[in-house]
Amino acid sequence: MEEDFALRRRAVLPIGTVMSLTTLTARQIRYYENQGLVHPQRNAGNHRMYSLIDVDNLIQIVRDREAGLSLADIKRLRLARTKHQRETDSDARQVLQDELMNSSPFRQGNTIFGQGLRP
DNA sequence: CTTCTGACA
DNA sequence: TGTCAGCA
Numbered sequence: 001m002e003e004d005f006a007l008r009r010r011a012v013l014p015i016g017t018v019m020s021l022t023t024l025t026a027r028q029i030r031y032y033e034n035q036g037l038v039h040p041q042r043n044a045g046n047h048r049m050y051s052l053i054d055v056d057n058l059i060q061i062v063r064d065r066e067a068g069l070s071l072a073d074i075k076r077l078r079l080a081r082t083k084h085q086r087e088t089d090s091d092a093r094q095v096l097q098d099e100l101m102n103s104s105p106f107r108q109g110n111t112i113f114g115q116g117l118r119p
Numbered sequence: 120c121t122t123c124t125g126a127c128a
Numbered sequence: 129t130g131t132c133a134g135c136a
Contacts, residue, residue: 015121046136047123
């Protein structure tokens with residue numbers, strides 16, 4: 001149910017499809033890649049292949065731009081978001097670590113995280 | 120036919 | 129950003 005992440009990672013969409021899915025032009029999509037905002041893979045023919053996650057990121061960029069943010073601002077958000085995720089992951093590992101160290105076999109469970117695309 | 124890179128009236 | 133060239 002959540003392992004679709006593996007599927008969402010698969011780069012199977014050519015730029016043409018991404019164009020219609022994001023309303024962006026090929027020019028803009030390639031430009032954003034140069035700016036490090038998306039990382040499409042390349043197929044045997046050197047053609048860019050995008051994943052659903054790439055499309056989500058691009059759509060988010062479109063929204064941020066419509067919100068008046070510059071690409072520089074969006075880059076900063078991308079970095080801040082990544083840093084926050086790392087901190088969150090670290091905390092998660094720490095918590096798991098602690099619970100494993102002094103494990104009390106029968107205790108209240110922990111909560112799972114749901115979906116979430118932060119601003 | 121679609122996409123790629125590089126360049127610029 | 130658009131657009132055109134010349135390839136793949």
